[in-house]
Amino acid sequence: MPNKKTPTIWAIGDVQGCCDALQELLNHPEIKEDEHAQFWFAGDLINRGPHSLKTLRTIMQLGERAVCVLGNHDLHLLAVYAGIRRENKSDTIDEILQAPDVEEIIHWLRHRPLAHFDQNHLMVHAGVMAKWDEKKTLKLAAEVSDALQSKHWQKYLQKMYGNEPNRWRDSLTGSKRRRVIINALTRMRMCFEDGSMEFGSKDSPFDNKSNDIMPWFELPNRKTEKTTIIFGHWSTLGLMIRKNLIALDTGCVWGGKLSAIRLSDRKLVQVECTGKRR
Template sequence: MATYAIGDIQGCYSEFRQLLKEIKFHPQRDQLWLAGDLVNRGEGSLEVMRYVADLGDAVRVVLGNHDFHLLGVACGLRKSKRSDTLDALLKAKDAPELLAWLGQQPLLHHDPELNFVMTHAGIPPAWNLAKAKALAAEVELEMRSSRQKQLLEHLFGNQPRRWSDDLKGYERHRCIVNYLTRMRFCAPDSSLELETKSEANKAPKGFAPWFTYPSPALQETRLLFGHWAALEGHTGVAGIYALDTGCVWGNQLTALCLEDQQIFQVKAGAKK
């Protein structure tokens, strides 16, 4: 048995299936961890969703910002963007079932035995592992309830940019989701900078990549995240693994074997 963590697929279905072939993935023997952003910008979002949802207990998925965007568009709460490639998925007969499945997925997955935790964008330096798990669970509870649409209605936005334990209601939930699905650069006090998508060495003044600050969570486990293609899979920090290597931008799709940290990659354009 092996466990493989894969970065942002973003609808790159052919490359995804080719990567599974490369790692000789077998759903009755192995397990996949997917770091969010299953959909959008690539042309195979529907096929990715169908395949992953059908894997059942062989897969662990965390939600990414594009996944939340899809759920918002499907509810009529967000407008499709020019770069979106979600139409085939939204018009599919099985869209309601696929979207319901997606909306039940967590924001954070932790396996103490493997000593890894995974979120889409990372864990801010202001939180230890227990706090990150508890705050993710708050949002997951709302997403899995009859209040999911109300949450999505208030979820999108950049404020507040800094965590406080005093935050309440939708502001609290929005801040949690922004840290776990949109974070790249932050200030020493964990204030978020949500506009810049550049390489790690091009941080806006007063900010730095979140993973360069001392991390209470890293004292307890190793971290996996996606979301930041410009890193090209490198953080320079032991125990923090960047999985998004920009397949949808013409680069690679990456899998990391969690048992031995062996890396597997397929190039964009690979056919299943």
Template sequence: MAAATFSLNYIAYKKHIKGLFMATYAIGDIQGCYRTFKKLLKKIDFHPGRDQLWLAGDLINRGPSSLKTLEYIYKYQDSIQCVLGNHDLHFLAIESGQHLSNKKDTFKKILLSPNRKKLVKWLKTQPLFYMDEQLEFAMVHAGVPADWSFRDAVDFSQEVSEAIQSKNSYRFFAQMYNNTPSKWKESLSGIKRLRFITNALTRMRYCFSDGSLELTCKVPPGEQPAELTPWFELPQNLNKGQLIFGHWASLMGQCPIPHYYALDTGCVWGRKLTALRLDDKTIFQCKNID
């Protein structure tokens, strides 16, 4: 039996070396750092059509090449699965006319692009939470509230997606920017319900002991006020499945929960862009060159 297992592993390895083995990779926050993104894709030997790529949100903004990044992802969308991050939603709010850009935003080239409409239409179809039951992995930009299952997160994400894709999406974007309500209740409705779901899945870092969101603290764990706990350390979160997330650059890829993978390693701040190969949990990194 041992010899047979070795033989099968060796065959799989040879197929991978020859470029015949499909792999699934997840990458953290790109934020428009296109040159670094392409360098990392070369490092992992990513081939659209053969491999699959998961992107954990914040595809654009702050980096110098948001348009190029979005156009690449759009071009190879059949091989790429994304979730939306807070910067992606910020862009959609600006594009809809419901919010003003600020000095740090790098959306101008997208807004002036002749491809603007098709890029925006596609971006709006991306979920806030994604789960692949066959791979036994899920992906979100920020995190999952302690009292939600992954299936709950899929369903609640869909509620926001329906609002984003509706003819009246401008109403959602007009009221998206707010930190309340801070605590989940199934009875929440309307914009309050949608806003909590959005904040939890795309902005959350710390929570109070009752699961209430605290959306202003960004320091690394250990430096936060005593009453705050990283969302992933709340007891109800410890026994959930495998989860990929980004958003929290100050974690620098370090998460104490073995089945949670933090992939935002501060690329846009001059640090590194990180990829995880889901098949064997191998980490790949490239230093920012943008």
């Protein structure tokens, strides 16, 4: 039997409900011509953009061709649905909550991972702690996924929010352990030199004037430094393509672009975002 062809993989940055830009991207000649291509979405599929429900339905219709990791906005939707959080004024998730198929959508979302690895590429939404290698990252992400996919998933979300603990210890258990995992994979940007997370900074790291903090990917002795990591979450960082680092949040929801990169040769495709953020 012939060997099964490795599918082309396009990694896509934060969509955040900008479905018009997503559909334009999927219909781009470079992308549309390969009907077997896979699409890796780096989290924050929804919220702030004008068409969150349509975005989810578009991605869900891709079936197994779509690989999605959860971002902080996706987790926020789950928390609001579970009655743990209230909607914010800038949210655009009410149409999802009112949809007739909301239970199906929430079930689908709960079964998305927080980390995905294939072809020596590790995809997360925000970042990976310096003490975690690829295998540990996947194992810890799976702990959270097991909780989200369990019968009592709402209970586990109740203690998801908070900035403490802000550093990893193997001895952590229960809600504190899950909170550190979630914060690292879906919220982290800057860290102190000892690897602990700093949550106050959202600006570009190139504008950072503090010697006390640095981008998580600049931490010394990071155990994933030889693994290519794909992430989003950081629109002020923008597009960054290095040997072992691909940052893809190019601020579509803020009037920027939606970006996709082909992993095999790093071919970049971008479309302008025409939708307006609420």
